[in-house]
Amino acid sequence: MNNGVTAYSDPAxxxxxxxxxxxxxxxxxxxxLIVMLVCLLVLAVLFIDLVIEGAPRLGWDFFTNFASRxxxxxxxxxxxxxxxLIMIVTAVCAVPVxxxxxIYLEEYAPKNWFxxxxxxxxxxxxxxxxIVYGLLALGLFVYQFDLGQSIxxxxxxxxxxxxxIVIVATREAIRSVPRSIREAAYGLGATRWExxxxxxxxxxxxxxxxxxxxxxSRAIGETAPIITIGALSFIAFLPESPFQSEFPFISxxxxxxxxxxxxxxxxxxxxxxxxxxxANAAAAGAILLGMTLLMNGVAIWIRYRFRKKxxx
Amino acid sequence: xxxxxxxxxxxxxxxxxxxxxDRVIESLLLVSxxxxxxxxxxxxxxxxxxxxxxxxxxxxxxxxxxxMWTPLFADARYGIxxxxxxxxxxxxxxxxxxxxxxxxxxxxxxEFAPHRIRETVKPILELxxxxxxxxxxxxxxxxxTPALQWLMPELPGFNMLSAGLVIGLMIVPxxxxxxxxxxxxxxRYMRExxxxxxxxxxxxxxxxxxxxxxxxxxxxxxxGISRAVGETMVVAIAAGMQPNFxxxxxxxxxxxxxxxxxVSLGDLPHGSIGYQSIFAAGLVLLFxxxxxxxIGFSLTRRFREAY
Numbered sequence: 223m224n225n226g227v228t229a230y231s232d233p234a235x236x237x238x239x240x241x242x243x244x245x246x247x248x249x250x251x252x253x254x255l256i257v258m259l260v261c262l263l264v265l266a267v268l269f270i271d272l273v274i275e276g277a278p279r280l281g282w283d284f285f286t287n288f289a290s291r292x293x294x295x296x297x298x299x300x301x302x303x304x305x306x307l308i309m310i311v312t313a314v315c316a317v318p319v320x321x322x323x324x325i326y327l328e329e330y331a332p333k334n335w336f337x338x339x340x341x342x343x344x345x346x347x348x349x350x351x352x353i354v355y356g357l358l359a360l361g362l363f364v365y366q367f368d369l370g371q372s373i374x375x376x377x378x379x380x381x382x383x384x385x386x387i388v389i390v391a392t393r394e395a396i397r398s399v400p401r402s403i404r405e406a407a408y409g410l411g412a413t414r415w416e417x418x419x420x421x422x423x424x425x426x427x428x429x430x431x432x433x434x435x436x437x438x439s440r441a442i443g444e445t446a447p448i449i450t451i452g453a454l455s456f457i458a459f460l461p462e463s464p465f466q467s468e469f470p471f472i473s474x475x476x477x478x479x480x481x482x483x484x485x486x487x488x489x490x491x492x493x494x495x496x497x498x499x500x501a502n503a504a505a506a507g508a509i510l511l512g513m514t515l516l517m518n519g520v521a522i523w524i525r526y527r528f529r530k531k532x533x534x
Numbered sequence: 535x536x537x538x539x540x541x542x543x544x545x546x547x548x549x550x551x552x553x554x555x556d557r558v559i560e561s562l563l564l565v566s567x568x569x570x571x572x573x574x575x576x577x578x579x580x581x582x583x584x585x586x587x588x589x590x591x592x593x594x595x596x597x598x599x600x601x602m603w604t605p606l607f608a609d610a611r612y613g614i615x616x617x618x619x620x621x622x623x624x625x626x627x628x629x630x631x632x633x634x635x636x637x638x639x640x641x642x643x644x645e646f647a648p649h650r651i652r653e654t655v656k657p658i659l660e661l662x663x664x665x666x667x668x669x670x671x672x673x674x675x676x677x678x679t680p681a682l683q684w685l686m687p688e689l690p691g692f693n694m695l696s697a698g699l700v701i702g703l704m705i706v707p708x709x710x711x712x713x714x715x716x717x718x719x720x721x722r723y724m725r726e727x728x729x730x731x732x733x734x735x736x737x738x739x740x741x742x743x744x745x746x747x748x749x750x751x752x753x754x755x756x757x758g759i760s761r762a763v764g765e766t767m768v769v770a771i772a773a774g775m776q777p778n779f780x781x782x783x784x785x786x787x788x789x790x791x792x793x794x795x796x797v798s799l800g801d802l803p804h805g806s807i808g809y810q811s812i813f814a815a816g817l818v819l820l821f822x823x824x825x826x827x828x829i830g831f832s833l834t835r836r837f838r839e840a841y
Contacts, residue, residue, distance in 0.1 A: 237732065240732075240734075243734045243736070243737060244734060246734070246736050247734045247735050247736045250641075250642070250646070250736045250739075251642070251646050253638060253642075254638055254639065254641065254642025254643075254646060254647075255642070257635055257638045257639055257642070258639055258642070258655060258659070260635075261635065261639070261659060261662055261703070261706055261707075262655075262658060262659075264662070264703055265658075265661060265662055265665070267677075268665065268669070268673050268677075271673075271676075271677060272669070272672075275676075318566070319566045319569050320566075321566075322562065322563045322565075322566030322567070323563070323566040323567040323569065323570060325563050326560075326563035326564055326566060326567040327567060330560050330563055330564070331567070339571065340567045340568070340570060340571055343570040343571050343573075343574045344570045345831060346574060346824075346827060347570055347573060347574060349757070349760055349823060349824075349827040349830075349831075350577065350764075350820065350823065351763070351764020351765075351766070351791065351819060351820075351823055352764070352766065353764065353766045353791050353794055353795070353816070353819070354577060354581075354764070354816055354819060354820050354823075355577075356794070356798070357577075357580065357581065357584075357794070357812065357813055357816040358573070358576055358577045358580050358581075360798075361580035361581075361583070361584055361813070362576055362580055365804055382573050385569065385570065385573070386570070389570070413552050413553060413555075413556045414556055414560070415555065415556045415559045415560075416552070436664075439664060440664070442666070443664075443665070443666025443667065443668065443669070444666070444667075445666070445667060445668045445766070445767045446667070446766035446767055446770075446791065446794075446795060449795055449798050449799065450794060450795070450798045450812075451798075452798060485666055485668045485767075488668050488669070488672070489668050489671070489767065489770075489771070492668070492671060492672050492675065492771055493771065500676060503672055504672070504676075507666075507668070507669045507672050510666050510668070510669060511665060511666065511669050514664055514665060514666055515661060515664075518657075518660070518661055518664050522657045
């Protein structure tokens, strides 16, 4: 780096050992690149290994078969249906509450000790290990609220788990909307909610969507909390269908049903000594990892799109 | 005055309605905010209530100083130390990976990398932290352990070393992103002062930026520790689930989290002492992470206010 300035008392002093120091500079750039490449390589190796190991099992049957004692006939039907239903419950609970809390903190909350308590709580919850949420759910949802080991209990647990992610992302999105927009709306006589609903929220949609997807991508892979509430790993039936042929056509009976989920199924297969099950684990892992990467990719893309589109 | 929009001349009744609606919505939003507070209270309450039943059977002294953890055996012993030792050992191994790698990446991204590279690499790195932990567990068990066994033939199939290494990799993006934030918060004029004295970029990074961002780096490491302490699936899959009072990473051992998983996998009746013991273990875990989080967050606040 040529700064055009040298130590004025003795120009030679500043140049002392310059070639060696510059070499060290270049070496560090190399080290930095190598370290980053190693990390990215691990990610690549992980994904490729899962796909290669799981490839023989990745067929149509794998998605339409229930778990089985015979590895070559085992599939993930109950697992992916369970995961889908849990994610619906999680999204329906976490998104309105998370976005609501974020709007409150950014647009409504007065600056006082009470707001500070809510904020500290959100930061703290983000640092609580996921398995502790499992213990909370076991004590509260499963036994106190008597939800049992059901899809509803699992969905609520994961909703609490991703709540801080949704709140933090939404707050960031809301905060980036310039004050002038709000003041213009207030100036025309809009109430606080009208300002929020008609101006702040539309501008922060991108950020909120990103936070929602990142939260769900975290929830989809979470294993520990749903093991703790007692998810079963061997289920050979599906929960009650949400769509019924008779009036009222929609049923919520599935909320009460026992379940298994993708990460639970994978964990179950990983922990079996029989190597044939490892292929199943790899196949399930490839699907799980693929889902997570896809969701993260979509989130990055949305963030990028919205950042490009909005020019204040 | 005819150009005033119609909003301003609506009837008093409509205005009252809009104000009322605002107040209702505000209280709904407040309730959403309070969910976070209730969650924290509920976590603490559930853990305290369930473990108070546990501590009716087990003295606090045995719990904190006993070196045997066998709650599921006929001869049940309830010393948490083996689980704490397992947790600390995997955490230390993880830090030995995450701190050097994470800091190097952070220095590179904050001080050396061109804008384009930084913006491309950061989201990809974050993917490392987004991989489901059960997948990392599979990775540790089926790839890292065999690779380590090739280097150290006497290494058992379950060991804390492989689990710790993988957890370390997992928290690299976490450490690097907090560290990078801290280093970017160091003001430009400090770097320029250093360049003006003839320092190279590396010298500036190591002697001006890193010391300037010290509290932020410390926060990054401590938040990383808190992550590693709470990590569950990798250790449950790759480190074995047998409590083992040792600090040798080459041995199999259970962590606090692995014990909770192990009990949950079985079918312990609600209200039994085995069932209550996971809440006592959870309380210790929560306490450990809480301490690290509080230190970490107070350090991040400091680096954000320092300049």
